[in-house]
Amino acid sequence: MLPILADEIFREGVRGLSLLVSSAGLGSFAAAMIIAFKGEIQGKRIFIPVSAVIFSVAILAIALADNFHIAMLLIFFAGWGIVSFWPSAIASSSRWSQIRSGEGS
DSSP, X not given: OHHHIIIIISOOHHHHHHHHHHHHHHHHHHHHHHHHHHOSOTTHHHHHHHHHHHHHHXXXXXXXXXXXXXXXXXXXXXXXXXXXXXXXXXXHHHHHHHHHHTTTO
């Protein structure tokens, strides 16, 4: 998707592709650092769905974006949203499995 966005939609070529991929990487890195330094995330019942919504809205908005720099910002949030969602959801479901089996008591 990103090569098509960079080259055919925004006419930015290789430079544009590298900026889009870097934006996704920076968003993912920011989310990973927040999760790593924060440790246990309070309010997972809110955090997990909000992360999923941010990712989904960012992806949908990218399809509507007509400005390259806006697309870069949206891709940053898509990277942040997906990396925030999955580890939190997996940790939450693992903890739930432990509680249900009696191991987490």
